[in-house]
Amino acid sequence: VAKQSGRSRWEVYQDEYRREALHRISVEAELRGAVQRGDFVLHYQPIVDLSTSEVIAHEALVRWQHRERGLLLPGEFIQVCEDTDLIVGLGAWVIEEAVAFLARHPELPGRVYVNVSPRQIGRRDDGGSGSRGLAQTVADVLAATGVSGERLGIEITESGVLQATDLARADLDMLTELGVVLVLDDFGTGYSALSSVLSAPIRGLKLDRSFTMRLGDNGACDRISTAIAALVDSLSSHGVVEGIETEDQRQLALAHGWTHGQGWLFGHPEPEHALDLTSPGHPPTVPGTRRALRTRV
Ligand code: C2E
Numbered sequence: 001v002a003k004q005s006g007r008s009r010w011e012v013y014q015d016e017y018r019r020e021a022l023h024r025i026s027v028e029a030e031l032r033g034a035v036q037r038g039d040f041v042l043h044y045q046p047i048v049d050l051s052t053s054e055v056i057a058h059e060a061l062v063r064w065q066h067r068e069r070g071l072l073l074p075g076e077f078i079q080v081c082e083d084t085d086l087i088v089g090l091g092a093w094v095i096e097e098a099v100a101f102l103a104r105h106p107e108l109p110g111r112v113y114v115n116v117s118p119r120q121i122g123r124r125d126d127g128g129s130g131s132r133g134l135a136q137t138v139a140d141v142l143a144a145t146g147v148s149g150e151r152l153g154i155e156i157t158e159s160g161v162l163q164a165t166d167l168a169r170a171d172l173d174m175l176t177e178l179g180v181v182l183v184l185d186d187f188g189t190g191y192s193a194l195s196s197v198l199s200a201p202i203r204g205l206k207l208d209r210s211f212t213m214r215l216g217d218n219g220a221c222d223r224i225s226t227a228i229a230a231l232v233d234s235l236s237s238h239g240v241v242e243g244i245e246t247e248d249q250r251q252l253a254l255a256h257g258w259t260h261g262q263g264w265l266f267g268h269p270e271p272e273h274a275l276d277l278t279s280p281g282h283p284p285t286v287p288g289t290r291r292a293l294r295t296r297v
């Protein structure tokens with residue numbers, strides 16, 4: 001078994017391993033250059049009122065403008081960034097860019113939410129150019145642009161909240177003092193979800209798309225969705241259902257008690273120039289419904 005075509009399985013394995021390691025190193029080197037040059041762009045996806053389709057906020061999602069390969073989605077590079085310290089520099093760029101976008105668009109309804117990796121929270125340095133933590137980075141950018149923290153939101157995953165060292169907790173508390181709200185992303189995919197919601201300064205949660213895809217199963221998923229919507233309501237916090245692609249999913253989410261959603265049914269992530277920001281709240285796609293801006297997530 002060992003010797004086929006003259007090479008042992010071990011040798012083949014070593015080759016494979018070496019190739020993978022080399023690939024990772026080259027991706028990392030390429031990314032490092034890209035972070036230094038700022039070869040990234042943010043796309044913005046609307047978050048809407050489920051009953052009126054009114055836009056009540058946006059989520060900023062990063063894309064890598066790769067010189068040869070074109071526009072790359074986070075699935076192709078975020079993990080490498082998170083496994084190294086590259087996420088800190090990239091994360092600071094994302095915050096600067098999102099706040100600059102807010103400064104260019106005072107008419108924007110609601111907040112812009114940026115995604116933050118657990119690794120960015122509760123550290124004292126920002127990847128080399130000083131000794132700021134996440135909250136200090138946010139405070140500096142807000143002060144430099146005059147944008148209010150009340151227009152910014154941060155999405156973190158449960159692990160970001162669970163790794164709550166004192167430094168991390170201080171970061172989250174300082175963000176809250178700046179008026180920035182924190183919401184839990186991909187809710188339901190981790191564990192100890194409830195304790196993290198209750199113990200950190202979290203103002204909302206986003207039901208993960210893996211639930212949205214199974215809405216209407218007349219079983220566990222529908223019951224979980226209903227229960228979490230009730231929990232959100234009883235905590236007076238904000239809930240968003242992620243990844244709504246169909247009218248059926250919108251109707252089910254509403255029936256389960258959710259008020260806000262996000263997904264292709266309402267709008268894909270788009271670059272700044274493609275966003276229609278002229279009409280406040282964007283025209284609702286559902287006829288005969290209210291237009292006034294009510295709750296802002
Ligand atoms: P996320 O924060 O949960 O973002 C939602 C993802 O679902 C986005 O993918 C979005 O394009 C996609 N999506 C939205 N609506 C629908 C839908 O109706 N159907 C389907 N199938 N997908 C939908 P994207 O942009 O590829 O981002 C993937 C993940 O990468 C994000 O998941 C987030 O965890 C991470 N990410 C994105 N931008 C950043 C960033 O600036 N910093 C960090 N640390 N992570 C980021």
Ligand code: MG
Pocket residue numbers: 059115155185
């Ligand atoms: Mg997110």
Ligand code: MG
Pocket residue numbers: 185186206208242
């Ligand atoms: Mg999410």
Ligand code: MG
Pocket residue numbers: 186
């Ligand atoms: Mg996600």
